[in-house]
Amino acid sequence: MSEPFYRLAYFSRNMVVGPFEMQDAEVQRILAASRRNNTVAEVTGALLFNGRCFAQILEGPLDAVETTFERIQRDQRHSDITVLELTPVTLRSFATWSMAFAGKPEETRMSFNALNEASVERTGAAAQLFELLHGLVLREEGAA
Numbered sequence: 509m510s511e512p513f514y515r516l517a518y519f520s521r522n523m524v525v526g527p528f529e530m531q532d533a534e535v536q537r538i539l540a541a542s543r544r545n546n547t548v549a550e551v552t553g554a555l556l557f558n559g560r561c562f563a564q565i566l567e568g569p570l571d572a573v574e575t576t577f578e579r580i581q582r583d584q585r586h587s588d589i590t591v592l593e594l595t596p597v598t599l600r601s602f603a604t605w606s607m608a609f610a611g612k613p614e615e616t617r618m619s620f621n622a623l624n625e626a627s628v629e630r631t632g633a634a635a636q637l638f639e640l641l642h643g644l645v646l647r648e649e650g651a652a
């Protein structure tokens with residue numbers, strides 16, 4: 509029997525200060541490290557950034573997700589990390605992405621506002637974040 513997959517969803521507050529170009533460069537560094545490490549660790553997922561907050565979904569074997577998340581939690585480029593869910597799943601939803609990215613400012617900001625309003629209830633927020641990221645990733649990155 510194959511190992512079960514887990515999905516972890518969280519959001520956090522951006523601590524990278526400076527003009528848009530500098531923040532963008534830092535996010536590109538995060539994505540490069542994520543893609544390098546996650547490929548080796550068999551972790552897939554998606555990252556959302558809107559200048560104020562990050563939201564991320566990590567999926568893969570539990571060990572790999574936990575090890576990756578422990579490293580992410582120590583990262584000083586964000587703070588106030590709030591876990592929305594850690595749940596077993598039968599299939600990966602971002603199977604072809606070591607770390608997909610949704611960061612087009614306008615769309616992401618609007619979507620995030622909707623998420624904030626819905627985040628009172630955690631389970632609902634996790635489902636909503638998942639739907640939001642999945643939709644944005646398919647739109648922004650295409651089905652490549």
Ligand SMILES: Cc1cc2nc3c(=O)[nH]c(=O)nc-3n(C[C@H](O)[C@H](O)[C@H](O)COP(=O)(O)O)c2cc1C
Nearest residue numbers: 538541542545546562564576579580583585586607
């Ligand atoms: C919001 C955010 C998301 C991140 N996501 C990942 C990730 O999915 N995988 C990963 O390896 N590192 C991720 N990182 C970076 C890690 O915190 C850490 O800097 C990196 O794993 C170190 O990799 P290196 O030792 O190969 O340079 C993330 C950092 C931030 C701030």
